[in-house]
Amino acid sequence: MTALKNKKRVAVIGAGPSGLVTLKELVEAGHEVECFETRQSIGGLFNDGSEELQLTTSNITTAFGSFYRDCDRERGPVIWSGSEYLDYLKDFAENFDLLRRIHFATRVVSLEQDSDGSGWILQADPVGQDGDSPAICGEEQHFDHIAICSGANASPVVPKWKGTMEFEGRIVHSTELSGIDELAGKRVLLVGLGETGSDVSLSAAKVAQALALSTRSGPGYIIPRLYRGRPSDLDTNRCYHSLARRFGGSRIVRLKTGIENALLGEHDDRAVLRKANQINRDRGLSPFHRFGTKNTSFIEAMHYHGASYKPDIDRFDRDRAVFVDGSEFQCDIVVCCTGYRILVPCSSSWKPLSEAPPKPRGLFKRMIDPRFGASLVWIGLVRPGIGAVPPCAEMQARYFAQLVSGSIPLPSVDEMNRDVAYHARLDLEQFPDDASRLLTLTDYLRFLDSLAGVMGCRPQLRRTLLRDPLTGLKLLLAPLNGAQYRLVGPKAEPERARAFLRSLPTMPWPVLGYELLLLSLFELFGLNRDRWSNKGGGILAGSTRKL
DSSP: OOOOTTOOEEEEEOOSHHHHHHHHHHHHTTOEEEEEOSSSSSSGGGGSOOTTOBOSSOHHHHSOTTOOTTOSTTTOOOOOBHHHHHHHHHHHHHHTTOGGGEETTEEEEEEEEOTTSSSEEEEEEESSSSSOOOTTTTSEEEESEEEEOOOSOSEEOOOOOBTTTTOOSEEEEGGGOSOGGGGTTSEEEEEOOSHHHHHHHHHHHHHOSEEEEEOSSOOOEEOOSEETTEEGGGGOBTTGGGSOGGGTTSHHHHHHHHHHHHTOOTTSOHHHHHHHHHHHHHTTOOTTTSOEEOOOHHHHHHHHHOOEEEOOEEEEOSSEEEETTSOEEEOSEEEEOOOEEOOOTTGGGSHHHHHSOOOGGGSBTTTBOTTTGGGEEEOOOOEESSSOHHHHHHHHHHHHHHHHHTSSOOOOHHHHHHHHHHHHHHHHHHOTTTTTTOTTEEOHHHHHHHHHHHHTOOOOHHHHHHHOHHHHHHHHHSBOOGGGGGSSSTTOOHHHHHHHHHTOOOSOHHHHHHHHHHHHHHHHTTTTTTSGGGGGTOTTOOOOOOO
């Protein structure tokens, strides 16, 4: 642990993945940190998942860049189940000795800024009446900084439709189900085809009497969890994701899908993949212009279990839903997989938050309100279209720890506002159908490299390719993960990160060869000039501190 002359006292609200990595970075920087968690254990919403819950990104992509457990070549890339990811988080917390700093079953009920604006006064109360209250409860505590890590999935959203008062069935959010068995033998209408909705649809189709799937705008760009028996996010690499976004839906890029299809293995369900490709093609979708639905479960539900596909709901009658195309579906229960809204913990106790809750796209690096600076930050309000949230939260946590330590200055308010406006514009241009309603949606590589550029830990690809070709190729062609940002800059672990990166698998070489050809041609003819990263020197740029 680093000894600091100016040690700060920091409160971390939430002990899910974002809270844990924030706690770890602050403790390692030498600060005094207290974490408040309403549940009895770490993991956040992953404690609420069903036994069938599976992540949609591999262990390689999901793991933090400072802790690679179960990500080595011996086990190979896998998709963790929810319980396996919880085990990983527990190992992470134990490895960095975090548990003793977490106040479980404790809710922050009051948060006020000091009268002189120099810090924060926080009050916490125990959740429930059983057992002894944590010693910190009931008293006002002073903190220099606050990190809110309660995530974007805090409050389930259930849409409002005409006729729900007359509907005699149940309308529930997916989080209210005690288990899939609750749907056995019933006529089920499932609303929403994001990743959760897709997974729930397959489980429900296996037990329900009948199942209909309703969606307002259709699924996102469909990507199978597995390709040739391995996680498909092996293709989430720096080479492919550095292509200019304006070519993301063009024929030359879609040809890559044809190459992948020609290489399918015995583990791949060709019928389901054909249907996924057809849906993507017919709707004109690309992997860079819609959020990713990184599983094909809803297609399996339709292809193998008879689920029907319906448009948006117009209204409900006594025993059925009526859709905007005039069709109907008689149903007993409506399961809404319709997402969440962001809640501000204890916001009612402090007017600036209660009157103007945070809008993720209005925060500098999705974490800092220019009005309040680094004294109050949000960690984890990021949803990459393709990619994983934990590496994004880790980068935010590392940046926050540097700001708290004073090792890096916070840009001026004008500079932050310009950066906020710039990336908000890019989000809205890149995701025209989704960004306005998915407030946390952004581009994975752009977000990670943007923060890395500010911190000075962006991979030095040109130098690495020249001096260490194997590591350089893995930087370019292996899955984009947190270890790439541990090679240089603050808190670098170059030898450990290099060994991990060298062990990583990649997509088949015919796919990589085509991606390299595209990137080379795009760079040669200047077709990538509209790509954001060229502001900082392009794909071969190093670890600058530019905004």
